[in-house]
Structures are given as C-alpha cells and as structure tokens.
Amino acid sequence: MDTTVTETLIELATRLAAVSSHEDETAAGDEIEAWLCAETDADVRRDEVGNVIARNGAGERSLALVGHHDVVAPADEQVTDDGNYIVEACDGRLYGRGTADMKGAVAAAMLAFRDIDVAGTSSERTSSDDASLPGELVFASFVGEEVGGVGARHAIDEGFSPDYAIVGEGSTGYSSPGVTDVAVAHKGRRGSTITAHGSAAHASEPDAGENAIYRATDAVSLIRTLEAPTVEVAGESLEGSVVVTEIDGGTAMNVVPDRCDVTVDERTVPGERAAIERLEDLEGVEWTVDQDLPPMRCGDEAFAGGVLQTADSVQSGSPEFVTKPHATDAGWLAAAGTECVICGPAEPGEAHTADESVSVAVLERCYRIYRGAAENWLG
Missing domain, CATH: 3.30.70.360 (Alpha-Beta Plaits)
Known part of the structure; x- marks a missing residue:
C-alpha cells in the first residue's frame, strides 16, 4: 500500500469520525461534500435531506459505493468538550464513535472513488468520451441509516437506482478472525x-x-x-x-x-x-x-463473485460468502432493484460500543477491494 494513500486514509477517516452526527448529520455531510468537490472531478450533489451523492462516467450500467454518515449516540467518554467526538489511534486501530459504523468505510470508499480512473480503464476511452464508458461510478453517503434508512429511502424515491452496489457495512471476521468477507444476504x-x-x-x-x-x-x-x-x-x-x-x-x-x-x-x-x-x-x-x-439477498452471482475474487486477491486470508444478522441500507436498495453485496471493515461486536474501533490495516484492505472491484467491473 502506498504510504501516501495510507496517510490520507487515516487522516480522512479520523476527520470524518470526529464530526458529531448522531443528532444532526449536516457537518459530516459538509466534510464529505467539500472533500469530493476538492479531490475529484465528479458531479457532487447534496439532496434536501442531506445525502451526498457523487457521479463519474456514463453508460447503461451503474455501480455505487454506498455508506452512511450518521451514527448512534456516543458514550460520554467518546465526546469532546465542544460536542464532537474523540478519535484516537492506538495499536493499529482508530478508536471513536463511528470509526467502525461506518465513517471508516465511508473514507475508504471516498478515496477509492477518487483514485478510480473511470476514463482510463480501457485504452479505447478518453476522459472526454463519456459515451464510450461501460458504466457510471457512483459514491453515496446517506443520512438516517441508524433510524430506519431515512436517507436511502428518500434517495430511492428521488430516482437513485444503481444497477449494482457495494455497501460498506461490516463484513470482517465473519468466516474467520481478521478476514474481510463478502456478505450476500442479511435479515x-x-x-x-x-x-x-x-x-x-x-x-x-x-x-x-x-x-x-x-x-x-x-x-x-x-x-x-x-x-x-x-x-x-x-x-x-x-x-x-x-x-x-x-x-x-x-x-x-x-x-x-x-x-x-x-x-x-x-x-x-x-x-x-x-x-x-x-x-x-x-x-x-x-x-x-x-x-x-427489508432483508437483502444478492441474485447476481457474477457480480458477487467478482467482488469476492477481488477481496481474495488483496488479503492473505480466504474470504467467503457470508450472511449478516441485521438490516442495512442494502435492504432498501435491493427492494428497489439494485443488486447489492456488503463488504466493509467493521467486525462483529465493534459497532455501537463505548470502545468502538476499526483496524487501519482493514480500512486499507477495503480501499483496495472497493477500488479493485470497481476497476474490474469498469474494465
């Protein structure tokens, strides 16, 4: 992993996780929107409920990297005097409310979205020839996931309908400790x-x-x-x-x-x-x-298999198809017709805790999975 990418990922994840977003997601959305506008040439938009959606490329197919920037209420010891969140790095992990669920994954997806050369994934394409692109790459970070998918439902009602989506909720440590798996269904x-x-x-x-x-x-x-x-x-x-x-x-x-x-x-x-x-x-x-x-199940074996193959190529462990016990925004997307898989850094038992944390190494891994899977899909 390029040390510059690692440093950027740590800095971005830390900055996002530090912003209070359990009652009002506006400031966190501001950070995401500003970074995407500064770091990418994508069409970045903020809808009326606060979702941040960025688009790059064009074509009949679309692939979205999806997350959410709201969090559950923090414990007292996770909050600074000014009302934001304490984020600390220790022993290769980032500790703080939202690091695992799921601003760490949002940061990895943002960085992957920036670094994917949509126009350059084929030698026959140029950045000015969008009509030749095989599809559209989308980044979306929703509000209100923790309270029933408010942002995802609004976006869907307003026409958000990617053909495929990689949702960055936790899928690490399901088949075996430390392995980032690919979840193809959830309750x-x-x-x-x-x-x-x-x-x-x-x-x-x-x-x-x-x-x-x-x-x-x-x-x-x-x-x-x-x-x-x-x-x-x-x-x-x-x-x-x-x-x-x-x-x-x-x-x-x-x-x-x-x-x-x-x-x-x-x-x-x-x-x-x-x-x-x-x-x-x-x-x-x-x-x-x-x-x-709603529950979710991916019905496109080729898409799920492609993500799993990428996940296998970037880690020493052997990832597997797994299922998750709880609902995510992938359920709303799947119900609207999007083929979804879930792949993210959070491990079972990390989210919503007073000592919530995420592995920096796994954040790096997820960046590589998101980038590699999207580039393979575009190629």
Whole structure:
C-alpha cells in the first residue's frame, strides 16, 4: 500500500469520525461534500435531506459505493468538550464513535472513488468520451441509516437506482478472525404492535367486562406457535425469528383492563415471512406494523463473485460468502432493484460500543477491494 494513500486514509477517516452526527448529520455531510468537490472531478450533489451523492462516467450500467454518515449516540467518554467526538489511534486501530459504523468505510470508499480512473480503464476511452464508458461510478453517503434508512429511502424515491452496489457495512471476521468477507444476504426487521381491545369493569365483577389482557395473551399464544422462516443462502441457513418483547396493559389493580399493547420483534429473511397476519383473525385484536426494514439477498452471482475474487486477491486470508444478522441500507436498495453485496471493515461486536474501533490495516484492505472491484467491473 502506498504510504501516501495510507496517510490520507487515516487522516480522512479520523476527520470524518470526529464530526458529531448522531443528532444532526449536516457537518459530516459538509466534510464529505467539500472533500469530493476538492479531490475529484465528479458531479457532487447534496439532496434536501442531506445525502451526498457523487457521479463519474456514463453508460447503461451503474455501480455505487454506498455508506452512511450518521451514527448512534456516543458514550460520554467518546465526546469532546465542544460536542464532537474523540478519535484516537492506538495499536493499529482508530478508536471513536463511528470509526467502525461506518465513517471508516465511508473514507475508504471516498478515496477509492477518487483514485478510480473511470476514463482510463480501457485504452479505447478518453476522459472526454463519456459515451464510450461501460458504466457510471457512483459514491453515496446517506443520512438516517441508524433510524430506519431515512436517507436511502428518500434517495430511492428521488430516482437513485444503481444497477449494482457495494455497501460498506461490516463484513470482517465473519468466516474467520481478521478476514474481510463478502456478505450476500442479511435479515430484515419488522417491528409491530398488537393492540387488544376489551371493555372495563370492576374486578369484583369480571364477567361484566371483556379482559383485554386475556385477549392479548391469546395473541401471544398464537405468536409462539408461528414457525419462523429459514432460507438457504451462500451455503448456510439464514433463520428468521418472531418474539414478543414488551407488554403493557391495565390501569389499576381492581379494574378489568380495556386495552393491552404487545410489541413484537420479527427478523425476516429474503422471500419468506412468518404468518403473523393470522393475528387479525382474533376477536378484539388489532395488528399494526410500526417498522419494516427489508432483508437483502444478492441474485447476481457474477457480480458477487467478482467482488469476492477481488477481496481474495488483496488479503492473505480466504474470504467467503457470508450472511449478516441485521438490516442495512442494502435492504432498501435491493427492494428497489439494485443488486447489492456488503463488504466493509467493521467486525462483529465493534459497532455501537463505548470502545468502538476499526483496524487501519482493514480500512486499507477495503480501499483496495472497493477500488479493485470497481476497476474490474469498469474494465
């Protein structure tokens, strides 16, 4: 790895990670937009919700390098006196909120986007002859990923529809420690509320009312009988789940309750869902979907295989196709028709922690994967 590239990557990742973006992503978006405008000749635009999207080249096909620059709320010890984040380098890692999830990957994708010579990937092309390019290279960093894909959904609604995308969420350490794998599927999440309605009465005369908690327990019993779906992806089983997580009902010890609310967490898998809609057949029970984050599965074996081949060529370990247990913006993109894979530096257990960190060596590796995969795709 060129030491200049390494130094630039560390500096950029550190600068991005230091900017507060758990409540307002504006300043982080400003940094990304300004860097892209200064360092590339791409068409860089900021949409009305704060997404930063840069485009280079032209053609019938498009490949996007995708990330997000919002983060979850930091721990107190991760914040400076001025409200930004503390970022420290130690033992080959960068420590700080957002280093793993996922400003480190955003920095690697930005640098790769800058360094990919779109016009020069074929000797028959020139920078002034966009019509001969095989496709468009896109960089996108979204807002609101941590709160349900706000930015990705807005971009899709406004016409963002690359044919292919490499999403830089974590895929390191899944098949074996330290290896950066390629995730070709992940679970989704559907969160819902069961509301059981009854009629209140004095507890001394329970038959005078209709106990909403009893109706809620009937719903819970039904939930426990549902079979969670399982699909086979990349040689392993991706298993869904359905679980009751909260219950709230009643107003007093001596009152038959007229309402009871139950929350349900459902992990969905591509193409299959538990038959939770059966709740609607129960008397006095209402089912409301509060959040539905889609799962993802890559259906283009050639694209996924190309990224895996590049990942294999830039590391000593042997990467594999893997699956992820949680939803990402790749789910929204896949639902809109984009073929996605996930490849990024974060390791299981690093994101959202008080000592969040990312390996500098793996950041460098991801830069090489993003650049190599895109150049191979363009070539």
